[in-house]
Amino acid sequence: MSMSQHHFCQLLKQSTKVAxxxxxxxxxxxxxxxxxxxxxxxxxxxxxxxxxxxxEKYSP
Incomplete structure (x- = not known):
C-alpha cells in the first residue's frame, strides 16, 4: 500500500490524537x-x- 507522507501523518494523528x-x-x-x-x-x-x-516502526 502506498500513500503520501501527508496522508500518512493525517491518519496517524487521527488515530493517536497527537502529532x-x-x-x-x-x-x-x-x-x-x-x-x-x-x-x-x-x-x-x-x-x-x-x-x-x-x-524501523514506520519503514516500509
Whole structure:
C-alpha cells in the first residue's frame, strides 16, 4: 500500500490524537521507562535503544 507522507501523518494523528512527532517521542519515552527497570542496563544503552524507536516502526 502506498500513500503520501501527508496522508500518512493525517491518519496517524487521527488515530493517536497527537502529532506524529509527539507520538514518536511518547513511544521513545515508554521504551526508555521499560528499559530503565532493568538494573544491568546502562543509561547510555537505554538512550541509544530508545532513540532507535521510530525508524524501523514506520519503514516500509
Amino acid at each position: 506524529p512527532y509527539q507520538h514518536l517521542i511518547q513511544q521513545r519515552v515508554e521504551r526508555a521507562k521499560q528499559l530503565l527497570k532493568q538494573p544491568k542496563l546502562t543509561v547510555t544503552y537505554v538512550a541509544i535503544e530508545a532513540e532507535q524507536i521510530g525508524l
